[in-house]
Amino acid sequence: MNTSELNSFIVILIYGSLVLLSLLKLTNPLQVNRKANFWFGIFLFLWSTFWMDEVLFLITGSAIEFHSLYIVRFVQFLTPIVFYFSVLFYTNPTFTFKITDLKFLLLPAAFLICLFLIQSGFTNPFEYLSVILILIQALFYTGLSYIIIRKHQRKIQQFSSNTEGINLNWLEYIIVVLFIVNIIYVIYNLFYDPKSLNFFINTVFLLVIYWVAYYSLKQKEIYPLEEKQRQELISIDEDADEEEVKRKLISDEELGKIKIQLENIMETGKPYLDSDLNLIKLAETLEVSSHHLSYVINTGFGKNFFQYVNGYRVEYAKVLLKDADSKFSILGIAYESGFNSKTSFNTTFKKLTGQTPSEFKKISSDL
Structure with missing residues (x-):
């Protein structure tokens, strides 16, 4: 099996694993952290769509630019904010959305406008602006999620004598790993041939996904009280x-x-x-x-x-x-x-x- 075939096999494993894990989190058989698991399941499903182009190519044998569809690009744009919502509910299961939370729609609205203008023929500079908005959205919400998890880790020490299993370390590590991988990917896209990195990136992502599956499925109720x-x-x-x-x-x-x-x-x-x-x-x-x-x-x-x-x-x-x-x-x-x-x-x-x-x-x- 050459590198190309092995990479295709890894892509199938990535997509299948994310979809299966998404279904497990959405059905939540253990009925723990219900709201958090719902949002985390949506996040995993959105994450899986980033490999949809390659999966469709393997199925049909011809290139299908699934990722270039504007509706798909908009849905994928929501991935970081959905991850952030899951973190909110893991750390505070009583969290409810308020009218002030409409601020979360500002970046998606700006991105949607960019997509509309691009579709209308105004490729420049809105194509570049859409990429910038993607980066801002990803960095902002992953950074915010990291801060919330760190606060959570301090909070639980105020009332729990054993914090292992409820400190959400695994979510913190997801953010760090994805941040490092994305930096490597951006550097390679700028200075080297990005195709040479596909196998490495996909292998790392597959390992991260299995690691996420292990810890997310064993995550117990964080606030198991009346x-x-x-x-x-x-x-x-x-x-x-x-x-x-x-x-x-x-x-x-x-x-x-x-x-x-x-x-x-x-x-x-x-x-x-x-x-x-x-x-x-x-x-x-x-x-x-x-x-x-x-x-x-x-x-x-x-x-x-x-x-x-x-x-x-x-x-x-x-x-x-x-x-x-x-x-x-x-x-x-x-x-x-x-x-x-x-x-x-x-x-x-x-x-x-x-x-x-x-x-x-x-x-x-x-x-």
């Missing part, structure tokens, strides 16, 4: 540890009282051993509001919820690691300490101690 609790957690600001310190939610006397009560419960009850512990669960144990508890942790300890709980978990893990008679493996100690994976255990442990659990165990056994 509506009232969900609204409460979503309302927590991602920079609450900085904002809440600036304004007093409760008196210093009340703060001190809750702080002592919290320390007692953490020492005696060890709620941090529950891998599903979140801000609301701990607040219910203390019989205080989640906002007040967040304020006490942020102000009284100078940490967010994630840092505070995982500090206790690491200390508990240290005791188990120092125990020469312990029959637990490193993974077993991670689970016993309240972590839900070896990866999160290693990352958090090293961040707080400067050593991996294995290094800490070895040094402790040598003493």
Whole structure:
């Protein structure tokens, strides 16, 4: 099989994989993150159309400029904004469109006008302008999506003790990879023969698509709580540890009282051993509001919820690691300490101690 045949095979795999994954996200058999998966499914389908020209050529044996159809170009233009909508719903499932969101239609409207003028015979300069609008749309919404995901990653640390599986890292990596691939593609189009890069680009895209399929299908519900609790957690600001310190939610006397009560419960009850512990669960144990508890942790300890709980978990893990008679493996100690994976255990442990659990165990056994 030569490179051309292999590239054709990869194109078929890309198109088929995207369409199949799109259908899986749209039907959403697990019924999780419904709105987000709907928009992500639409994004995947729009993404698949970029290979439609090559697929039609392989089927018919003759070149069909499917991509040059104006309606198709307009629909493809919407791909970045649809991806952005999926990110919005992943990070905030209660998001609803408002009249002010009509601003999202500004760039598509400008692009549609360009297409109309091009079709009317005004090729220059509107053909160039349409390309510029495509680049602006792609860069703007992928950049905005990246910022929203980063904010989400800070926010969930305000209420979740284990963020792996809900931090949307896979979406962040999609943006970075696609950005790098597009830069390479543009450079080759400007200075080299772009056809020589087709095989490489398509191979990279195929790997990215399978990687996306793996992580998107295993993505669990990010806010798996009843509506009232969900609204409460979503309302927590991602920079609450900085904002809440600036304004007093409760008196210093009340703060001190809750702080002592919290320390007692953490020492005696060890709620941090529950891998599903979140801000609301701990607040219910203390019989205080989640906002007040967040304020006490942020102000009284100078940490967010994630840092505070995982500090206790690491200390508990240290005791188990120092125990020469312990029959637990490193993974077993991670689970016993309240972590839900070896990866999160290693990352958090090293961040707080400067050593991996294995290094800490070895040094402790040598003493």
